[in-house]
Amino acid sequence: MSTLTSDRVVPLDGSVSPGKDRLGGKADGIVRMRRLGLRVPSAFTIPVTECRRYHESGGRLDEETWQAVLDGLRWLERETGRRLGDPSAPLLVSVRSGAPVSMPGMMDTVLNLGITDEVEQALAGLSGDPDFARDTHTRFCAQFGKVVLGADVEDPRPGADADSLRAEVAEDSGREVPREPLDQLREAINAVFASWRSRRAITYRKHWGISDEGGTAVTVQAMVFGNLGEASGTGVFFTRDPLTGAPDPYGEWLPGGQGEDVVSGTHAVQTLADLAAQLPDVHAELLEAGRVLERENGDVQDIEFTVERGQLFLLQTRSAKRSPSAAVRTAVDFAEANLVDRATALQRVTPEQVASVLQPRLAPGAAEATEVLAHGEPACPGVAAGVAVGDSEAAEAAAGEGRAVILVRPTTSPEDISGMIAARAVVTELGGSTSHAAVVTRALGRPCVVGVGTGVTAGWSGRTVTIDATKGIVYAGRLPTEAVRAEDDPALSRLLEWAREASPVQVVEEMPEGSVDLDAAGVGLDPSAPPEPQHVVGLLTGASCARGVVIATPAGAGAVLEAGVPAVAAAPGQHPLVLLLHLLHAGSQRRATSAGDGA
Amino acid sequence: MADLRLLALHGLAVKSAATPDAVADLLGQSPEDVQQALEAAVAEGHAIGAKGRFMVTPGGRAWLDESYPQAFAAHRDDPGFTTAADKFERINRDLLALLTDWQSIPAGGERVPNTHTDPDYDRAILDRLGDLHDRAAKVLQRFTAAEPRLEAYVGRLDAAYDRALAGEADYVSGVRVDSYHVAWHELHEDLLRMLGRTREE
Numbered sequence: 001m002s003t004l005t006s007d008r009v010v011p012l013d014g015s016v017s018p019g020k021d022r023l024g025g026k027a028d029g030i031v032r033m034r035r036l037g038l039r040v041p042s043a044f045t046i047p048v049t050e051c052r053r054y055h056e057s058g059g060r061l062d063e064e065t066w067q068a069v070l071d072g073l074r075w076l077e078r079e080t081g082r083r084l085g086d087p088s089a090p091l092l093v094s095v096r097s098g099a100p101v102s103m104p105g106m107m108d109t110v111l112n113l114g115i116t117d118e119v120e121q122a123l124a125g126l127s128g129d130p131d132f133a134r135d136t137h138t139r140f141c142a143q144f145g146k147v148v149l150g151a152d153v154e155d156p157r158p159g160a161d162a163d164s165l166r167a168e169v170a171e172d173s174g175r176e177v178p179r180e181p182l183d184q185l186r187e188a189i190n191a192v193f194a195s196w197r198s199r200r201a202i203t204y205r206k207h208w209g210i211s212d213e214g215g216t217a218v219t220v221q222a223m224v225f226g227n228l229g230e231a232s233g234t235g236v237f238f239t240r241d242p243l244t245g246a247p248d249p250y251g252e253w254l255p256g257g258q259g260e261d262v263v264s265g266t267h268a269v270q271t272l273a274d275l276a277a278q279l280p281d282v283h284a285e286l287l288e289a290g291r292v293l294e295r296e297n298g299d300v301q302d303i304e305f306t307v308e309r310g311q312l313f314l315l316q317t318r319s320a321k322r323s324p325s326a327a328v329r330t331a332v333d334f335a336e337a338n339l340v341d342r343a344t345a346l347q348r349v350t351p352e353q354v355a356s357v358l359q360p361r362l363a364p365g366a367a368e369a370t371e372v373l374a375h376g377e378p379a380c381p382g383v384a385a386g387v388a389v390g391d392s393e394a395a396e397a398a399a400g401e402g403r404a405v406i407l408v409r410p411t412t413s414p415e416d417i418s419g420m421i422a423a424r425a426v427v428t429e430l431g432g433s434t435s436h437a438a439v440v441t442r443a444l445g446r447p448c449v450v451g452v453g454t455g456v457t458a459g460w461s462g463r464t465v466t467i468d469a470t471k472g473i474v475y476a477g478r479l480p481t482e483a484v485r486a487e488d489d490p491a492l493s494r495l496l497e498w499a500r501e502a503s504p505v506q507v508v509e510e511m512p513e514g515s516v517d518l519d520a521a522g523v524g525l526d527p528s529a530p531p532e533p534q535h536v537v538g539l540l541t542g543a544s545c546a547r548g549v550v551i552a553t554p555a556g557a558g559a560v561l562e563a564g565v566p567a568v569a570a571a572p573g574q575h576p577l578v579l580l581l582h583l584l585h586a587g588s589q590r591r592a593t594s595a596g597d598g599a
Numbered sequence: 600m601a602d603l604r605l606l607a608l609h610g611l612a613v614k615s616a617a618t619p620d621a622v623a624d625l626l627g628q629s630p631e632d633v634q635q636a637l638e639a640a641v642a643e644g645h646a647i648g649a650k651g652r653f654m655v656t657p658g659g660r661a662w663l664d665e666s667y668p669q670a671f672a673a674h675r676d677d678p679g680f681t682t683a684a685d686k687f688e689r690i691n692r693d694l695l696a697l698l699t700d701w702q703s704i705p706a707g708g709e710r711v712p713n714t715h716t717d718p719d720y721d722r723a724i725l726d727r728l729g730d731l732h733d734r735a736a737k738v739l740q741r742f743t744a745a746e747p748r749l750e751a752y753v754g755r756l757d758a759a760y761d762r763a764l765a766g767e768a769d770y771v772s773g774v775r776v777d778s779y780h781v782a783w784h785e786l787h788e789d790l791l792r793m794l795g796r797t798r799e800e
Contacts, residue, residue: 350716
């Protein structure tokens with residue numbers, strides 16, 4: 001229980017009530033985890049009210065607040081059995097911002113405050129790893145320099161020492177990285193509060209109608225290390241497989257890994273099965289924590305954790321990123337397990353994800369015994385076949401005649417964009433998955449393989465090729481593809497069934513009397529010139545049914561709802577589920593907007 | 600600054616099949632002057648026009664390549680300008696990595712498309728884009744001091760970042776609007792052509 005007397009600092013020990021408005025998002029998350037009985041590293045927060053006081057005092061941390069922070073720190077030292085700056089049992093802390101609504105422009109995170117030359121030595125002894133101790137120190141100097149002092153310094157190279165980083169920071173910013181742990185802490189807190197009024201944060205708040213009167217909290221949390229002592233390590237745990245959506249725990253385990261402040265490549269990554277073999281109790285506790293957090297948050301969780309001397313600490317949990325097919329499967333599984341309702345499940349899957357799952361794929365075995373023309377890096381997934389064309393103007397002309405073309409270029413420049421739009425897929429000789437070509441094709445959703453090698457595409461012009469951009473392979477000739485049918489996939493067919501029940505607009509096969517065909521009317525065919533929504537509403541008013549490519553856009557689906565059209569018919573290439581999701585999402589958007597207007 | 604006869608064709612080469620208005624926006628010049636210059640280029644065989652849009656001919660490309668070294672000699676010989684261009688390349692690599700993170704997210708050892716349904720993830724990337732935008736501003740100042748017409752790109756990048764910050768996700772890497780990447784990509788091409796450098800990717 002808290003023993004602090006001042007309300008200027010809040011210990012996050014589960015005795016306090018959650019509340020984003022006062023504690024900020026990060027501290028609120030910690031409190032919620034503590035109240036679920038989960039172990040997170042000890043922390044206290046300086047609430048949002050102190051940010052207001054800071055700015056009311058002209059950008060100065062109030063002395064009484066600082067005294068409260070020192071009380072909070074003593075509480076943290078008692079909780080952890082360590083002390084800031086004490087080489088015999090050193091405590092290191094992180095400092096983070098935490099506004100009720102997170103926003104760009106806020107100072108984000110500084111890790112490892114409290115490190116000094118003496119603490120570095122102590123860490124070297126405790127971990128048996130002097131390189132780790134030195135890296136921790138140099139990375140602290142670089143991060144403090146960048147984040148708090150605004151220095152433009154590169155990430156330290158392995159082997160650099162802290163003094164050289166301090167000198168670099170001082171030269172660039174004219175300010176010193178403090179050597180005293182308490183000075184480090186005080187400056188970092190000041191920097192978080194000051195960032196509330198950064199230019200970017202002010203602009204963002206103006207755009208989003210967020211009051212400048214609010215403020216951010218500051219959370220100070222003990223660092224835990226997965227490389228101090230036996231039975232330690234760090235990892236990440238997905239409560240379901242993020243690629244397939246199967247209800248199998250999935251993750252990585254790095255025995256002896258440091259935790260939050262990981263340097264890559266120093267430890268061999270193992271699986272959660274290895275963790276189960278090495279530390280069965282920790283593994284069981286982790287899985288149980290995953291079940292608790294899934295129930296609490298109603299979604300697949302991605303959990304960062306560290307084990308320090310056999311004790312599991314959860315560092316962070318959030319909704320897991322997942323592949324399109326995992327998104328479909330987990331949404332259905334969560335609704336069937338009554339962890340969310342069907343409306344939520346339908347909102348959780350985007351029309352683009354369904355379209356991606358339904359994309360044709362190479363027929364099984366089709367690629368065997370086929371000549372591989374090139375291997376490259378996949379930049380945007382998908383499968384496509386067509387005639388290879390070496391320049392963008394020709395690609396545009398051929399596509400204009402209705403031919404399927406694959407644009408093949410050494411590299412792409414802005415003048416290739418119209419050719420990339422016209423092509424079914426794109427191949428480049430140079431560049432990696434972060435080239436301009438990769439960025440453009442992902443924006444367009446065109447399958448793309450990059451970096452097949454200089455000169456490799458010579459002589460391709462005019463040949464028919466098949467691109468498997470999911471694997472990064474170019475095949476000679478046209479390989480058979482097969483369509484994915486929603487009926488063959490249990491999760492897709494459930495989702496389709498629920499979407500039909502939930503949608504106020506029916507998707508029909510045939511256009512009845514009184515239908516409006518927006519394609520025939522030439523509306524919305526050019527995606528670069530979207531039609532005025534009110535114009536579309538006008539065309540659709542009174543219609544018994546609507547059809548058109550534009551309906552599979554947020555604006556088009558919104559117009560169907562606004563005009564009160566009872567049914568839509570699928571245009572060629574439009575799947576009923578994709579249309580239904582567009583309509584359902586547009587419906588919830590309209591409800592959110594009207595609720596916002598009413599408030 | 601190079602004359603409009605060259606600049607208009609240069610702008611057209613950066614933009615590809617484009618209207619005179621689009622080329623004028625790119626160059627920060629008046630549409631009437633650009634229209635005139637492009638019509639003159641058609642008469643010289645350096646461009647062709649159809650349906651209100653123009654395109655550079657192979658002859659026009661050859662003429663541009665011949666004319667660049669002299670037209671932009673001042674920039675090519677200015678170490679301040681070329682050093683700034685080197686810095687631009689470094690920022691370019693960071694931008695492309697950032698845009699990749701915006702479009703696709705690591706999940707289970709692979710990358711999956713960003714569905715823009717996690718506001719925290721997107722806001723963190725917009726924050727990184729803001730840092731990069733500030734870094735780029737210093738380099739762009741160096742360019743515009745020597746070549747004032749490049750101010751037009753600065754305005755487009757500012758506007759795209761502002762709209763992205765205001766929640767218009769398409770203004771980060773979209774292709775069909777004047778997104779941050781569209782303006783940046785054209786600026787990159789413009790610089791490469793002026794300096795006679797080749798694209799690394």
